[in-house]
Amino acid sequence: MIVASGLTRQFGTRTAVDDVTFDVRRGEIVALLGPNGAGKTTTLRMLAGLIAPTRGTVTIDGVQLTRATGGKLRGRIGFLTESPGLWDRLSVRQNLRVYARIYGLADPERPIDTALDTFDLTPHADARAAELSRGMRQKVALARALLHQPAILLLDEPTSGLDPEITRGVRRLLEERRAAGASILLSTHNLDEAERLADRVAVLQGGLLALDRPAALRQRLTTGRLLVRVAGDPAAHLDAVRRIAAAAAVDGPHLVIPLERLEQQTPAIVTALVASGAEVLEVRPEIPALEEVYLRLVNEP
């Protein structure tokens, strides 16, 4: 489990991360969202013990991350850096072997073979890293981060540069690691990925703007809409609907009804329409995407 408490980092007069507090529990994936320069990479680096916070603390499984504890704690972390950072002249297998030995794995070849297999890298095991495509390099970097089966995973844009099939494979792998009890914090610009994968999302822009389940954030920050198509003129049933949702309107063949609690209020709307004699042809809820939540958060003054 990772706990960041009042994490602040200043570079000269610039504050990159300001008083950020959050946790990543065992068996949980938290997605770190934010525009470029929001402090995502700095936050991940502080959590990995690569840079020290100006203020605040990082605790990993109850042990505070300090200079003295850093070495030992880093052995429990798998960190995927922004850039794959492979040694170009070494083969894929050799790159992984160096890290397997640094992590002190007893039988390095076995986890290396597993990692190569997991990421479909076995046919490229003896290829030099320099010969690999960007996506392949990213896969090797991911394999490297997972090589020692870390309990904590800090991933800076893990699916960046990967094709959809591999991206799906990576997501599946992260879900497996989550099921195995790993605490996973990943930064991403891919809101769809955050939505699909993360238990909670943290929106960062210097400070922490929000931290919650995607559905809870949506509910808190946006309004859903119910689109209802009825036989005949929809305007004839507008008054019945407005008794529940005052902002309801007609748009073409639809009644457009903004609702704060979409799921709970939908049956009441349908009941009211039926009571007013409407023949309901279609009921379509429109749930705002996480993107809308995100844009609202980061663009708020």
Add this chain to the structure above:
Amino acid sequence: MRLRALLAKELLDLARNRVALVPVALVTAVSIVVPLIVIVTVPAMTGRSLAEGSGLADAARLLGIATTLSDEALTQLFLFQQFLLLFLVTPITGAMSLAAHAVVGEKQARTLEPLLATPITTLELLVAKVLGALIPTLAISVGGLALYLAGIAAFGEPGVFAQMFSARTILLIVVLGPAAALVSLQAAIVISSRVNDPRTAQQFGVLIILPLTAVFVAQFTGSWWLSTSWLLVTGLGLVLAWVFLVLFSVALFERETILTRWR
């Protein structure tokens, strides 16, 4: 284990980039060929004896070097021993570019951050970098030295080869050479971890050669003779200097500055 893993990577990386060792091989080749030309070929071509009017045989006798040899052999021995100092400089000049590139090269290739995110300590990282530059260059240098001695055995005056194996020579090769190389390379690593460009590191690294050149010139001009005891003291001093430099380089190695200001 971690040190060995990183050292193995350094050596493997170098093995895949053998061109980087060409300067070391060239300097070593020059260190073998130049003395043989000066001491053996030139006198043979001009027909003039080395000992003739040079006074070097007398100087060698004054220094207590193999007084039983003929003047010509003694002069050769004196000069071959002086040129031996080139093998002190060889591993340093050659390895300097490797060491200078060691940390800043990793910075530029973005390979340092994932490495620093592992449990590896700064000490392990820096020592692996130094040894990674030292071991191959020292191996080439030792190979060169064997060829140098073989050249002396083949072309030198009788008795010169046997007299090359004095306590002074052995100290020079076994203690002073590696110790001087360690100090120089460690200094280059310090520089490499403080700059953002391998060229800057290399240019600073050149400065490290200057004191060694001064020792070399002092030997030749006779202003400072490195006797056996001097060699011992200097060797010990260099080892202590290396230990100090290792600690200094660890203290100076600021992980976060390296990661956040590498552009």
